[in-house]
Amino acid sequence: MAAGPPSRKNGAMSAADSTEADWVSRFADEVISEAERRAPGKPIVCASGLSPSGPIHLGNLREVMTPHLVADEIRRRGHACVHLLSWDDYDRFRRVPAGVDPSWAEHIGKPLSSVPAPPGSPYGSWAEHFKAPMEAALAELGVEYRGISQTEQYTSGAYREQILLAMRERERIDAVLARYRSQQREGYFPYKPYCELCERDLTTVTAYDDDSTELAYTCECGFGETVRLAEHDRGKLVWKVDWPMRWAYEGVVFEPSGVDHHSPGSAWIVGGQIVGEVFGGEQPIGPMYAFVGITGMAKMSSSKGDVPTPADALEIMEAPVLRWLYARRKPSQSFKIAFDQEIQRLYDEWDALGRKVAGGEAQPAELAAHGRAVRTAAGPLPVTPRPVAYRTLASIADVTTGDSAQILRILGDVDAIGSLEEARPRLDRAQRWIDTQVPAEQRTRVREAPDAELLDSLGEAEREALAMLVDGLDAHWSLDGLTTLVYGVPKRQAGLDPDAKPTPEVKAAQRAFFALLYRLLVGRDTGPRLPTLLMAVGADRVRKLVGA
Ligand SMILES: [Zn+2]
Numbered sequence: 001m002a003a004g005p006p007s008r009k010n011g012a013m014s015a016a017d018s019t020e021a022d023w024v025s026r027f028a029d030e031v032i033s034e035a036e037r038r039a040p041g042k043p044i045v046c047a048s049g050l051s052p053s054g055p056i057h058l059g060n061l062r063e064v065m066t067p068h069l070v071a072d073e074i075r076r077r078g079h080a081c082v083h084l085l086s087w088d089d090y091d092r093f094r095r096v097p098a099g100v101d102p103s104w105a106e107h108i109g110k111p112l113s114s115v116p117a118p119p120g121s122p123y124g125s126w127a128e129h130f131k132a133p134m135e136a137a138l139a140e141l142g143v144e145y146r147g148i149s150q151t152e153q154y155t156s157g158a159y160r161e162q163i164l165l166a167m168r169e170r171e172r173i174d175a176v177l178a179r180y181r182s183q184q185r186e187g188y189f190p191y192k193p194y195c196e197l198c199e200r201d202l203t204t205v206t207a208y209d210d211d212s213t214e215l216a217y218t219c220e221c222g223f224g225e226t227v228r229l230a231e232h233d234r235g236k237l238v239w240k241v242d243w244p245m246r247w248a249y250e251g252v253v254f255e256p257s258g259v260d261h262h263s264p265g266s267a268w269i270v271g272g273q274i275v276g277e278v279f280g281g282e283q284p285i286g287p288m289y290a291f292v293g294i295t296g297m298a299k300m301s302s303s304k305g306d307v308p309t310p311a312d313a314l315e316i317m318e319a320p321v322l323r324w325l326y327a328r329r330k331p332s333q334s335f336k337i338a339f340d341q342e343i344q345r346l347y348d349e350w351d352a353l354g355r356k357v358a359g360g361e362a363q364p365a366e367l368a369a370h371g372r373a374v375r376t377a378a379g380p381l382p383v384t385p386r387p388v389a390y391r392t393l394a395s396i397a398d399v400t401t402g403d404s405a406q407i408l409r410i411l412g413d414v415d416a417i418g419s420l421e422e423a424r425p426r427l428d429r430a431q432r433w434i435d436t437q438v439p440a441e442q443r444t445r446v447r448e449a450p451d452a453e454l455l456d457s458l459g460e461a462e463r464e465a466l467a468m469l470v471d472g473l474d475a476h477w478s479l480d481g482l483t484t485l486v487y488g489v490p491k492r493q494a495g496l497d498p499d500a501k502p503t504p505e506v507k508a509a510q511r512a513f514f515a516l517l518y519r520l521l522v523g524r525d526t527g528p529r530l531p532t533l534l535m536a537v538g539a540d541r542v543r544k545l546v547g548a
Contacts, residue, residue, distance in 0.1 A: 022368035023330040023331070024073050024327065024368065025073060025368065028070055030285055031044060031046070031254045032074060032077070032079060034285060035253045038282060044074055044079055044080065044082070044254075045081075045082055045084060045250055045251050045252050046067035046070055046081065046082070046083045046084070046252070046254040046255065047083070047085075047250065047252040047254070047255040048064045048084070048086070048145070048255070049063065049088055049243075049255075050063060050064070050085065050086070050088065051087075051091055051112070052087055052088070052112055052126070052130040052131045052134070053091065053093065053112055054097050054130060055097075055130060055309050056130060056133075056134045056310070057309065059291065059293070061292070061322075062326065062331070063256070063257070063258070063289075064085065064143060064145070065141075065143070065323070065326040067083055067256060068143045068144075068145070069327055071254075072144075072376050072377050075376075082145075083143075083146065084146050084148055084250055084252070085138075086148050086150055086246065087127065087131055087148065087150060089113040089131070089149055090111045090112070090113060090149075090155075090236050091111070091112055092109050092110065092111065092200075093107050093109065093110050093112050095108065096108070100118050101118075101119055104116075104118075107126075109199075109200030109201050109202050110199045111127075111151060111194060112151075113125050113126075113127045113128075117129035133309060133311045134309070134310065134311075137309070137310035140314055140319050141310070141322065142319065142323070144376065144377075144378060154235070155233045155234070156233065157233045159245065162237075162245045162249060163191055163229065165278065166190045166191065166241050166245065166278065167210070167213075167215075167229065168210055170189060171188075172278060173190050173241060173278055174188040176273045177240065177265075177270060179265075180265030180269075189205040189208060190238050191205065191235055191236070192235055192237075193205070193215070193234060194234045194235055194236075195217075195219040195221060195223055196225060196227075196234065197221060197223035198221040200219070200221070201235075203217045203219045203220075203235075204217060204218055204219075206224075207226075213228050214226055214228055214229075215229045239267055240270050240271060241274060243267050243268075243271045244270075244272070244274040244275035244281070244283070245275075245279055247271070247275050247279075247283060247284055248275055248279035248280060248281025248282075249279075253285060254284050254285050255284040256288070256331055258288070258289060258291075259290065259291070261288075287332065288331070289331035290331065290332055290334035291334045292335060292337060293334065293337070294337050294339060295336045295340050296338065296341075296437070297340075308339070310322070312339075313337060315429065315432045315436070316339065316343065316430075316432050317343065317346075317429055318383075318425060319381050320373040320381050321346070321347065321350050321373070322337075323372065323373040323374075324369060324372075327368075327369040327372040328369035339433075339437050343390070343437075344390055344391040344394060347389065347390030347391065348389065348390075353366060353370055354387075357370050382425070384422075384424060384425060384426040384427075385422045386415060386422040386423055388411065388414060388415055388417070388426070390429075390430050392479070392529075392532050393423065393427050393430035393431075394430040394438075395528030395532040395533065395536060396410050396411070396430075396532065397427070397431040397435075398434045398443055398444045399528065399533065402431055402435070404420060407427070410535055410538075411423055413478070414478070414479060444533070445523070446522055446537050446541070446545075447520070447522065447523055447545055450520070450544060450545050450546075450547055451519065451520055451545075454519060455520070455547040458516075462516060465489050465513055466516075466546045467548065468489045468492065468493070469485065469489055469517075469546065470546060472488075472489075473534075473543070474539065479535065482534050483530075483531045484498060486510075486517070486531065486534075487502075489513060491506055493509065494506050494509065518533075520545050521533060521534075521546075
């Protein structure tokens with residue numbers, strides 16, 4: 001870019017300036033201008049690729065969310081844009097995951113789409129079995145894409161010209177690959193057939209004739225044959241050639257990939273040379289995205305495997321919150337998705353942002369990330385009509401052990417909510433989180449009967465504090481009111497006004513009072529926030545348990 005004055009020619013702010021801090025908008029700018037240079041007037045192509053070789057890890061969602069957010073921004077600006085999602089279901093089956101019948105090892109080397117689904121699955125193949133939950137999760141997340149089965153592409157002959165070209169140019173491809181390895185090799189072929197007899201890829205190409213396209217291969221199973229590649233649809237290009245071939249074939253302008261693809265000699269680096277030198281295309285704009293980790297996911301049942309999937313995340317958080325995690329972080333920033341107690345803090349942050357947005361106080365980048373979380377170019381995602389704080393819902397679900405009538409009573413007290421539907425789907429997510437992620441020993445069990453021994457042992461000041469609490473319950477029966485009440489009791493005992501700043505002595509007295517209440521109500525020193533716990537337990541039962 002030429003050096004020039006810092007001010008803009010006409011002094012006007014462009015759309016990009018107004019969301020300057022938002023990474024999605026910056027990539028959209030870049031992709032739109034690049035697409036106009038490469039293929040003016042054509043729909044802009046963004047791409048992702050997923051291998052349905054097993055449960056698709058939640059961390060891999062970034063492979064889809066990054067181009068989704070960029071494609072969505074491009075659509076919002078009124079450009080035609082397709083997000084292609086390649087299902088790499090023609091890749092070989094590499095290993096049998098733990099928990100699956102070990103006899104599946106006989107299928108190693110076959111395309112994922114030719115391997116039977118795990119026992120008991122309603123799906124026709126291994127690939128379909130693992131695609132299905134991902135497709136459902138993407139639908140819930142509002143991700144609009146065009147799925148492409150690489151099995152269908154290869155077996156229908158869609159890539160025939162590209163395969164013949166790659167074979168003709170095999171020496172040139174090998175020369176590119178040789179830039180990254182020390183020794184030369186003989187007889188390189190970028191195409192690998194799946195064996196006609198055993199369906200596996202344990203094959204070696206032994207000869208190829210460019211003119212006739214006759215290709216001879218042998219297989220470790222003992223089979224061997226000569227086919228005409230111009231008519232043969234049972235094999236695929238090796239990965240480092242397959243990927244750049246598809247960039248050119250599909251005209252991909254944006255496709256991010258994980259850091260593991262970016263080392264010297266890796267598919268991204270090599271592909272960038274092969275796409276131009278062999279296929280006459282261009283490499284996409286392709287940011288490297290950083291690792292997404294998971295914190296604190298409870299061990300899953302062995303039938304499901306120990307892999308956290310997007311579907312697992314959507315069981316405990318609403319789609320907009322999961323979208324927000326990806327929208328607010330640049331692809332180069334790693335982050336963690338919380339399955340542990342942190343999810344409550346995450347939801348607090350999300351609700352606080354919602355209030356800032358509603359109040360017109362959000363910064364441009366915050367506003368952009370929030371907007372990308374709650375809606376797509378196609379429209380808004382479903383929301384919870386009455387979004388009670390997640391930690392409150394979790395405590396209610398915990399204390400009531402999921403009893404609907406009790407939950408409804410408490411929600412009515414907490415926020416005048418008249419039906420559970422108003423609190424859904426957030427209520428269901430919090431309930432699910434309590435049920436699946438909070439260990440039994442951390443669950444709250446409200447005492448059935450008063451702790452007579454503890455009550456008998458109390459001193460005069462403690463009895464007085466409990467009496468003050470019980471006297472104030474009805475007048476303070478709301479989360480805010482009970483907060484004032486429980487903090488206020490030790491202040492009043494110390495002769496302070498309920499609004500006064502607590503002294504260190506009063507703070508100590510508050511801690512002791514709260515611990516006493518927890519012991520009397522749930523038999524432990526800690527528990528859910530006291531106002532929530534008191535409302536969940538109910539005034540009558542509180543009175544009974546504190547000996548009033
Ligand atoms: Zn074979």
